[in-house]
Amino acid sequence: MIVTLTKDEMTVFKEQDVILFRNRVKEFAVKIKMGLVNQTKLITAASELVRNMLIYAKGGKVLIEVVSRGRDNGVRLTFKDQGPGIKDINLAMKDGFTTGKSLGLGLPGAKRLANEFAIQSELGKGTTITIIKWANG
Amino acid sequence: MEKIPILRMGSFLLVTIQVDLYDRLALNLESDLVQMVNKTSAKGVLIDISAVSIVDSFMGRIIGNIANMTRIMDAQTVVVGMQPAVAITLVELGLPLNGVRTALNVEKGMEYLHSMIPHEEEDETADDDSNTD
Numbered sequence: 021m022i023v024t025l026t027k028d029e030m031t032v033f034k035e036q037d038v039i040l041f042r043n044r045v046k047e048f049a050v051k052i053k054m055g056l057v058n059q060t061k062l063i064t065a066a067s068e069l070v071r072n073m074l075i076y077a078k079g080g081k082v083l084i085e086v087v088s089r090g091r092d093n094g095v096r097l098t099f100k101d102q103g104p105g106i107k108d109i110n111l112a113m114k115d116g117f118t119t120g121k122s123l124g125l126g127l128p129g130a131k132r133l134a135n136e137f138a139i140q141s142e143l144g145k146g147t148t149i150t151i152i153k154w155a156n157g
Numbered sequence: 158m159e160k161i162p163i164l165r166m167g168s169f170l171l172v173t174i175q176v177d178l179y180d181r182l183a184l185n186l187e188s189d190l191v192q193m194v195n196k197t198s199a200k201g202v203l204i205d206i207s208a209v210s211i212v213d214s215f216m217g218r219i220i221g222n223i224a225n226m227t228r229i230m231d232a233q234t235v236v237v238g239m240q241p242a243v244a245i246t247l248v249e250l251g252l253p254l255n256g257v258r259t260a261l262n263v264e265k266g267m268e269y270l271h272s273m274i275p276h277e278e279e280d281e282t283a284d285d286d287s288n289t290d
Contacts (some may be wrong), residue, residue: 035179042177042211060210060242064250067213071180115251125214129250 022096022152025086026051032070033079041070041082045095048084052093054155062095062153065133068126069099069149075120077103077146087152094135094154102146109139161186163193169270170194170232173205183219190223194230201270202227205263207238217252224257233273234258237266 028048030041045066049059066082073080080101087096106112113131118124127149131137134151141147159182164171170193172186190202204223206212212220224234235258247254260266 035181039177039179057242057245060240060246061249063211064213064246067211067215068250071213071215123214123218123252125251129214129252132249132251133246 022087022089024096025088025093027083027085030082030084031079032073032082035074037079038067038070038074042067045084045097048086048095049153049155052086052095052155054095054153058153058155058157061133062097062151065130065151065153066097068130069097069151072126073099073101073103073147075122077101080146089154092154092156094152094157096150096152099149100146101148105143105145105147106139106141107143109141113139160189163189165193165197165199168199168274169201169203169267170197170199171203171205173208175208177211178209178216180215183216187219187223187226191226191230194227194232199232200274202232202234203263203266203270204234204236205238205266206236206243207240207262209243210240212239212243212247214250214252217247217250217254221254221257233270235260235266235269237261237263 028044030044032038032041042063045063046059049062070082080099083098085096087094111117113127115128116124130151135154135157136152138150161172161174161182172190193199194202220236227234237260239259258269260269
């Protein structure tokens with residue numbers, strides 16, 4: 021079972037918010053003594069997902085949580101937007117697929133960098149993506 | 158408006174990225190650098206990213222773009238000082254920065270640029286040597 025220890029919510033609507041958000045994620049990761057490599061992976065994954073949210077949904081909310089499962093501590097990020105939604109999630113998760121101008125690495129890359137990854141999307145309603153990076157993951 | 162300074166040193170341009178890049182800043186750096194290469198006829202560009210703790214796919218793409226654009230403008234780009242955690246993350250992300258020349262630190266990067274761009278003076282001294290022989 022996963023228990024939430026502390027949490028914080030941020031809204032991201034412009035590019036400069038991304039830096040504040042990344043710093044906040046770093047604070048949470050440092051608090052649970054996550055190693056530098058895992059911190060970097062977590063923040064990079066967060067950066068990819070928050071950029072997607074800005075580009076495709078013009079922004080949204082992110083919930084940052086310290087969670088624990090047994091002896092493991094981790095950081096859970098939940099990205100929630102009210103954008104157009106993703107038509108074909110399987111396709112969106114493929115390397116190199118993009119509807120924008122990017123490299124198409126954001127979603128599949130973020131999944132590889134995180135330990136747990138969940139995505140829900142409904143056309144016209146929005147997308148919610150949750151990732152967890154365990155401190156020792 | 159924030160800007161990343163570009164320093165000129167002989168026929169090289171030096172860029173040290175000391176702040177967290179957001180997208181606009183990175184895009185400005187890209188266009189500033191290409192224009193500087195044109196204006197100064199620089200033969201080499203050295204980008205020091207030792208203070209950068211996060212390189213995501215966007216930043217990675219900009220780095221690749223800069224390398225390609227400057228190559229077209231007849232200048233070599235070398236990216237130096239990448240932190241180990243950033244290298245690990247980039248490869249796992251799926252962005253191994255193919256086609257971008259890298260070096261471990263500024264010193265090695267400068268050595269590389271010097272080796273790529275033979276100086277005319279050096280050529281002359283080489284000629285002198287052969288004459289004395």
